[in-house]
Amino acid sequence: MPKFAANLTMLFNEVPFLERFALAAKAGFKGVEYLFPYDFDKEALRAALDLHGLRQVLHNLPAGNWAGGERGIAILPDRVDEFRRGVASAIDYATALGCKQVNCLSGIAPVGASDEVLRSTFVANLKLAATELGKHGIKLLIEPINRFDIPGFYLNTPDQAASIIAEVGSDNLFIQYDLYHQQRTEGELIGTFKKHQAKITHVQLADNPGRNEPGTGEIAYGFVFKALDALGYDGWIGCEYKPRTTTEEGLGWLAEVGR
Template sequence: MLRFTANLSLLFTEQPLPERFQAAKKCGFAAVEIQFPYSLPVEQIGDLIDQQDLQLVLFNVDADTLLQGGEGLAAVPERRDEFKTAVEQTLAYAERLKPSVINVLPGRCLDPQRLGEYQTTFCENLAYAAAVFAKLGIKTVFEAVNSHDMLGFIVDTGDKMLDVLKQIDHPNLFMQYDIYHMSRMGEDCAGFLRQHMDRIGHIQFADSPGRGQPGTGAVDFKTLFDVIATSDYQGWVGAEYRPTVDTAASSAWLKTYAVK
């Protein structure tokens, strides 16, 4: 089964965020996701998705300056209280927007000597988030990010995600599998998806190595989308790429792969 979402943090950036909801709907998407929605009031986002008859599938717990080169919040031992405050903020948005899944970004460790401490902190914080969001019936996911784009990211392979799942062993915790990031790490994405689909709560994609739309790189999307479509996966597949042309023009793949 293939159901696609438009990630409004990377797609339709030709327009301000409030206008991207309508653009996504016009392009043929039935659902959207946002990396960090907190720049807009929750009621405004709720109204926008209601007006366009869209579903907001996913957003992330705030990660502070992670995307600007910082370590984030989820793994830093000295920032446990800030992480819990971020979870409370996410919870307030989730109560109104009712996403299917919420993502917790593991973050970086910029001091290799403290890596073990950061990994322990992340697992404790992730278990906390999984328990909090379970009360709303929302799955908690976390993702591996390639260490080429984010040096020092503490979870950067599929095997490391599996290790985290094993350590925490929480029924509301799943992997978010990003085809772009794992392709950049040289992993067999199709093989991983076939073997571990039951532990995956959300999937995202972009072509690799450039992170553009399908057809701009080396990823075999036909095979990967066939694997997803013929599996028991019931979640959404998020288009989280950087268009190399106008976003609408970049979405020709949607007509090819979307469920009719």
């Protein structure tokens, strides 16, 4: 049975970050995820997890200048050294936080760049990261993201992710399957999940349109949750949505599914 994790980058964001752990636990979440831990002291993050009985489910590799609009550097041939330093930082934090999965954002393809060069850079970086993370028992994930929200993002579909995983050839590289991005890109939420289930180790959600909480848009989340249960998915589902009002006011969907 899937378990739900609060995405602290997007939920409870009306309060300072380290205060969000308490609110997630109070709301009934057993796990948390967020974009990046690197701006915070890892001992303070570990203490917040322990104090509130929460598991660190996922965070991302460093992804370049996020505030400046970058969304990953793994495809960029002139940033390989920075990527490798980021792998070391991710291992440092994930080990301290007990986090067993780290996501790699591919990045936005520069205009006019050679797809062959971008893909070969991505594959080489993933080979290195999968190997280094695997030494510490940490899974490496890659996430397809729709091009409406992030124009030019390199990795867009699970089929593309599966092709890259096959080329990398590592048994420590998996897919992060975001239902919102899949709905915007292709639909076929459950059929696509079934096709790639063997490589999916983390799921995220938001409704569409608006990227708000389940029940506010077109995705039949009651059906989706039952289907994931029936397919035997027992991993985490990260709640990476923008509350339509406040997080607390929008949590009715969680009570309805009995979590």
